[in-house]
Amino acid sequence: MTARVLVAGATGVIGRALVPLLRAHGHHVTALVREPSRAAGLDPDDLVVADALDAPAVRAAVASARPEVVVHQLSALRGSTAQGLEHTARLRTEGTAHLIAAAEAAGARRIVAQSIAFATAPHGGPVLTEDAPLHLDAPDPGWALTTRAIAELERRVLGAAALSGVVLRYGTLYGPGTLYHRGGAIGAAVARGRLPLPEPAAGVTSFLHVEDAARAALHAVEADEVRGVFNVADDDPAEAAVWLPEYARLLGAPPPRVVPAQLAERMLGWLTSHQLTAMRGAANDRIRRELDWKPATPSWRTRLAAD
Numbered sequence: 549m550t551a552r553v554l555v556a557g558a559t560g561v562i563g564r565a566l567v568p569l570l571r572a573h574g575h576h577v578t579a580l581v582r583e584p585s586r587a588a589g590l591d592p593d594d595l596v597v598a599d600a601l602d603a604p605a606v607r608a609a610v611a612s613a614r615p616e617v618v619v620h621q622l623s624a625l626r627g628s629t630a631q632g633l634e635h636t637a638r639l640r641t642e643g644t645a646h647l648i649a650a651a652e653a654a655g656a657r658r659i660v661a662q663s664i665a666f667a668t669a670p671h672g673g674p675v676l677t678e679d680a681p682l683h684l685d686a687p688d689p690g691w692a693l694t695t696r697a698i699a700e701l702e703r704r705v706l707g708a709a710a711l712s713g714v715v716l717r718y719g720t721l722y723g724p725g726t727l728y729h730r731g732g733a734i735g736a737a738v739a740r741g742r743l744p745l746p747e748p749a750a751g752v753t754s755f756l757h758v759e760d761a762a763r764a765a766l767h768a769v770e771a772d773e774v775r776g777v778f779n780v781a782d783d784d785p786a787e788a789a790v791w792l793p794e795y796a797r798l799l800g801a802p803p804p805r806v807v808p809a810q811l812a813e814r815m816l817g818w819l820t821s822h823q824l825t826a827m828r829g830a831a832n833d834r835i836r837r838e839l840d841w842k843p844a845t846p847s848w849r850t851r852l853a854a855d
């Protein structure tokens with residue numbers, strides 16, 4: 549069944565893949581954007597304008613779109629600055645609250661929201677399910693802010709009184725526009741031999757191609773009766789000791805320099821060091837079973853350096 553779908557964050561990495569995909573499946577898509585000039589080339593059925601942190605503007609924009617389903621793909625991590633982290637945390641807390649209130653007032657029946665699969669506490673595993681606890685007591689203030697905002701987003705989405713809610717916990721995104729694109733911050737660092745490999749490098753990353761992320765959102769939009777939290781990740785969770793040297797090889801770069809794990813945090817910052825040394829992967833069994841989704845790109849090995 550086709551639906552009227554509002555996509556908040558339509559101009560983002562996932563939104564740009566999702567808008568045409570939803571339209572190709574017959575859905576009527578309204579893009580919610582904060583700056584119309586950012587929507588060049590997007591081609592939704594309709595466009596509404598609001599800053600997600602401005603509750604009255606969101607309410608008016610969503611009311612005029614009359615969506616049945618709201619998709620929340622808002623974040624502000626481009627550039628990975630501290631300001632971006634704080635803005636993103638506010639989008640996940642206040643922005644989510646505004647979207648839910650506006651969706652309910654407009655008579656929508658469903659919300660699908662973006663979360664992250666790598667915010668779990670680094671215990672057990674090495675690959676964890678959706679039932680694993682979030683890393684709410686992370687020692688890094690930025691990561692603690694992020695995990696707490698994620699927890700609040702998920703609580704709000706799943707607790708919305710008049711909406712059925714789906715949370716999609718995306719793995720580490722790669723593909724056009726991401727950090728792992730050749731020209732992205734991590735792609736460029738690896739290509740120049742500037743991302744060292746801690747020893748031991750036992751952190752596990754579950755990658756996800758942007759196109760698979762968009763396909764998961766399509767499945768969630770269409771699976772009306774399903775609600776809950778779903779990891780969205782490929783089938784090939786990999787230790788940094790495996791993926792980082794392979795990524796360098798695929799990029800035609802020299803093998804990463806090996807550094808002692810004790811130096812990693814000082815050299816790379818807490819989050820990258822955590823990713824490479826301690827992070828856990830994400831199992832995708834639940835989304836395969838309940839949303840009939842599987843990755844079209846089952847392993848990062850084929851495309852991480854490809855486009």
Ligand SMILES: NC(=O)c1ccc[n+]([C@@H]2O[C@H](COP(=O)([O-])OP(=O)(O)OC[C@H]3O[C@@H](n4cnc5c(N)ncnc54)[C@H](OP(=O)(O)O)[C@@H]3O)[C@@H](O)[C@H]2O)c1
Nearest residue numbers: 557558559560561582599600622623624625626721726727
């Ligand atoms: N989930 C992950 O895996 C993850 C984690 C960390 C980093 N990253 C990296 O982060 C980058 C993505 O950057 P991003 O977070 O900026 O996402 P993005 O892909 O650019 O999408 C964010 C969307 O939210 C919109 N938005 C932001 N603030 C808004 C506001 N106040 N009101 C309305 N809309 C708002 C943006 O609009 P505008 O187009 O107007 O900005 C954009 O449409 C990629 O490089 C990715 O690799 C991803």
